[in-house]
Amino acid sequence: MxxxxxxxxxxxxxxxxxxxxxxxxxxxxxxxxxxxxxxxxxxxxxxxxxxxxxxxxxxxxxxxxxxxxxxxxxxxxxxxxxxxxxxxxxxxxxxxxxxxxxxxxxxxxxxxxxxxxxxxxxxxxxxxxxxxxxxxxxxxxxxxxVRLISPDGPPPSPPSWEPEGIVNLLGGPVTSPFGMRRHPVTGEVKLHDGVDLGAACGTPVPALLAGTVTFSAHRGAYGEQVELAHGDGRVTSYSHLSSREVRAGDRVEAGHVIGRVGTTGMSTGCHLHLMLLIDGTPVDPLSAGGAG
The missing domain is CATH 2.70.70.10 (Glucose Permease (Domain IIA))
Known part of the structure; x- marks a missing residue:
């Protein structure tokens, strides 16, 4: 046998x-x-x-x-x-x-x-x-x-987002909020599509929620990035990492270390760029109203 x-x-x-x-x-x-x-x-x-x-x-x-x-x-x-x-x-x-x-x-x-x-x-x-x-x-x-959508009704609204714990994810401050700003490297005024959390390079980065890793690689100006899908169109991404500790396809629980803080890509110093996307659109991770 x-x-x-x-x-x-x-x-x-x-x-x-x-x-x-x-x-x-x-x-x-x-x-x-x-x-x-x-x-x-x-x-x-x-x-x-x-x-x-x-x-x-x-x-x-x-x-x-x-x-x-x-x-x-x-x-x-x-x-x-x-x-x-x-x-x-x-x-x-x-x-x-x-x-x-x-x-x-x-x-x-x-x-x-x-x-x-x-x-x-x-x-x-x-x-x-x-x-x-x-x-x-x-x-x-x-x-x-799997969630079936009625072909006759409107698409379902995305679930509410609970931002508690984001600010304390790494134990450091929010160094740059979500919204329009002048890019510190290029000088271009554009949307800052996430929040920056200050922390020392090498600080472990935990997954904010349980999910499936859909991307784990270098992504241009974002540097080393990990992306997690959480269902119902919600995706979080973690950028400028110094290292990635998960691969595409991995299933992780909330709190699982997915990488470490770095300054890869277009970055001015050690920090985590945290993004929340709903159905592909960046929203403010710290604003429950903007994501619900």
Missing amino acids: TAMLLATTLLLPHGLSYDGAWLWPVQTRSVEREFAPPTDPYGPGHRGVDLPGRAGETVVAVATGTVTFAGDVAGVATVTVDHGVERSTYQPVRATVSAGDAVQAGQPIGALLAGHPSCRTTCLNLGRLRGDDYLDPAALLGADD
Whole structure:
């Protein structure tokens, strides 16, 4: 029996997790139109799930794999990623990857386009295939996170945000609030899309809430950044880190150390730049009214 289990493990394709769990490819964790398989290969049905999003929003790979297609299918911009046993498809998505590229879970693969015909507003059609068979993607996205949206009613309001604990997250002061300001490096007047918390370089940075890591890499002016999705369209990000201690796809609890304070990217000194996004829009993390 042990030998059989070992053989089964060795036969699993590289990069495919044993439980097969998928990350959410867009920030909103809700389903506008659910899976409705056709009764025959050419019959009517809905061969995927529609996930609400914003035009231009980054779409990430649901799992580690290899891009097998990036182009148009019947005039619809499409990306397909092979995960070994199964494949994921993303429409309509303007690809930033090419066929043959290896991608990690949570890695950006393109930008969401408007115009998917079965949605009231912009949405991503996510497909799941095993061979020629269409399967329900929502089964791998995590049933506890799926929230169906009525196609006839308005989109649900985002949940209220409790800012308690943010100021004391690192034990240091708020050195720059959310809002318009003159950038200390470029001199440009623009939105400061988060709050800066002062702390010494190397200070552990805990996750504000439980969530799934959707990004953990260097991101331009933000420097080393970790991004967590918390459900219902809420995302927090932690920037200018000196080090990152989690990877895309990791599930973390509130208080788990995800990195350490630094001054990477476009920064004038050691601090944490903390952002809160709701459905992709930055809001003031310290203002419950602005996020509820």
